[in-house]
Amino acid sequence: MEKILIIGGGISGLTTAYWLDKKGLDVTVIEKENRGGGSIRTEKDSGYLIECGPNSTLDTFVEIDDLCKDLGIFKDKIDASDNAKNRYVVRDGRLRPLPTGPLQFITTDLWSIQGKLRLMCEPFIKKYNGSSDETIAQFVVRRTGQEFLDYAIDPFVTGVFAGDPSRLSLKSCFPKMYSLEQDYGGLLKGGIFGKRKKTEPKRKMKLISFVNGLQTIPDTISKILGDRFIKGSSVTSLRMDRDNRFEVTCQDVKYKEVFRCDKVIFATPAWVTAGIVQPLSETLAAALKQIEYVPVVIIFTGYGRKKIKHPLDGFGFLIPSKESKKTGYNILGSIWSSTVFPGRAGAGNVAFTNILGGGRKPDILKYDDKELLDMTLMDLNAILGINEQPDFIRIIRQPMAIPQYTIGHQDRIDVIKRELAKIKAFTSQEIILTEFQ
Template identity: 30%
Template sequence: MKILLLESSNRLGGWIQTSQFDDGTVFEHGPRNMRASGKSAVNSLKLVEDLGLENDIIAVPKSHPAAKKRFLYVNKTISALPSGPLGLITKQPPFSKPLALLAWKEPFKRGTPLHDESVYDFFCRLFDKELAEYAADPLCRGIYAGDCRKLSVKSCFPEVFNLEQKYGSLIRGSLLMDRDKTVPTGLVKKSKDEKWSLWTLRHGLSQITRAIVDVLNSDDRFEILIGVKCEKVDFLGPTAKIQYKGKQVEVDHVLSSVPSRNLASIIEDQHSRLATDLRKIPTVSCGVVNLEFEDFKLQLEGFGHLVPSSEPSKVLGMLYESCVFPEHNRKDGRATRLTCMLGGAWFEEYFGNPDNCDLDLLGEVAVTAVKQQLRVDMRPSRIIIRLQKNCIPQYHVGHCDIMEKLDTYIGEHKLPLTLVGASYRGASVNDCISNAKLEVEKLANRNRSS
């Protein structure tokens, strides 16, 4: 068996992009941390263990300010999101009532059987408009850089959706749900025992992709071609023919992790209907501005702050990087790192066509926002500006129907094709690792039984 990997860019790792400087500073320009809890998180921790990277993990426990404290920027003020028992029973801006009062009726509501619903409508229906605008809205901007009025709760937050559908109440479901009784081992056990909330690696998340590449390069069964774009795929019954750089190679199966719109252009000559559905999954672009301020310490301690869409800000949120992972600061400890996220679903409204965007403008917007929102009245000593075009898929209401059509078409036509990656069943790194593992196991089992 031989596995051929085609990568159109000049590097592996996709949106995981890390810069590391001689003075010790580490900046992430894409995903910057991994959640330690949840089913999909288990596979990532096991992968790190298999790669021998467990000694390089930097973990953030649940007791750390970066895990406990999240902020909102509303009405020109930074406000802490309520947390803990006291936070539920006390009134904290921007909410007009304690969260307990906003949510107390939810467990007593009769569940509504739904096929799908927007995240905004879901929170309005179960709780209150304030929770939708000041909790769901910024949460969707922080995770998906998307509009909660369009995003699907079923596809973006499937566990939340399923709890309400199964138990008739999100709160009641959280209390009654079946708990994972699997006995953890190794790094998974360590993460639970030490109550990790987040983690990264000493040299950033790119350390994972570099380690994977090292393993693959040492195995003769793998061939990796960098800077080589797959131009076309033709399916020939149980096999497929792929074209790249004037070559044609017949393969037994295709695993595609490219964005859905890219796959559409590769297969549309032969399967136009499949291509049409693949193009129904939109993406958004984000500006990522990493900032370092010398001889400055941010007084706020926490993960960062998000900006609801109702605020007149082109910044989606800011991450207090030096608080979350101080190990990635300069070795002399004399600087503070921040990251600003800009645009997302509002990118063209704020900055125009991403293909013609002025990167310096993104930088100035970020610096101005830091000055206005965090009262940092100084120029950064280091600034890195990246425009990540079409980087985050948007699971709009009805995404589950698109996925059903894709799966049905592939099954009915018996295409030797597997869809993996962020476009389909989870956009986080944890989701991508977990779903890829699941699909490869299915493929392996199918081959063993045939």
């Protein structure tokens, strides 16, 4: 039977391994750390549940439910609280709820009357016919105006990519938005006519996690895979052996031999993959290296509920870059973790997951813990009026945290796909990159 190796035991590597294993294939995962999950890391301390990476995910696809049922963890799945429906954006130092319906759209003070009128012109804006990749900022300003970029899309892009909309590619980051314009001539037209064509039943997307945090999924799969999940071993390079099989070298603590296999699936960050595939293809490695990553710092703060006057009636808030420049805020935003998933902070306490860094402050790692905490507390004080010290603090530094699909990303993906096809043609063996399938 063909031997399949998956490099990287984050959520991509582990879920791929799980489904392949279920199909009866011979699959092994090699993971650098002594735990599975990669960016997903849940810790518990002093009654708080801390998500060191993602806090929740959208159950966009029915496959997520299927996976949870299959793994026996469906009963542990929890939906975000209804109280987390409000999402706030900071404007002129004040939290303003993002409108959730047409009436709120008219009455909101998040955008000026001019901004709203400009947004209403969207259906009359011509479709972009240029051949060059447009940034998110160019697209949004062209179709909906500067104010909608500044106080809706910019904070949204910060929330998803921790990135800068004036550098990210629309087509690569929001392919659906790109298609709405290309296929229907605009966002509103696409929203109306695109919906009519759909035959699939509408799925209500919910933000989900688990009673014991997102780590539940990788932990459960790790147990199922047993000794086919090799932890604490770092793959360093890949080449073809004399029998035309892949020879994978590990610089390891536990796994000392060279691993031979017929198919390799990479579930590692692009810059890691670049280093490993270099002996096979310089071009492939060069294209992978061009994919930028930004650092993120999470400052998790916990307080006794009585110390906080704000009702914390929402998911949290995001700060637009324009406001950061104007006022000197350092955090990108704050998730009110104990509102989103009650139970994250223990009885009588509340928890905040504050995020710093990203494309807006790529030098964030140069600050020491005290400086980072001071920046966070100053912003929480200015925006939420919290002037008390937290009872619980946890600082998590993530140097290469989030990939940035900057302008030209699709060209890089095309090069990557071409190089992978060449390797397959020359060797009849296949390399698969989970991110690009």
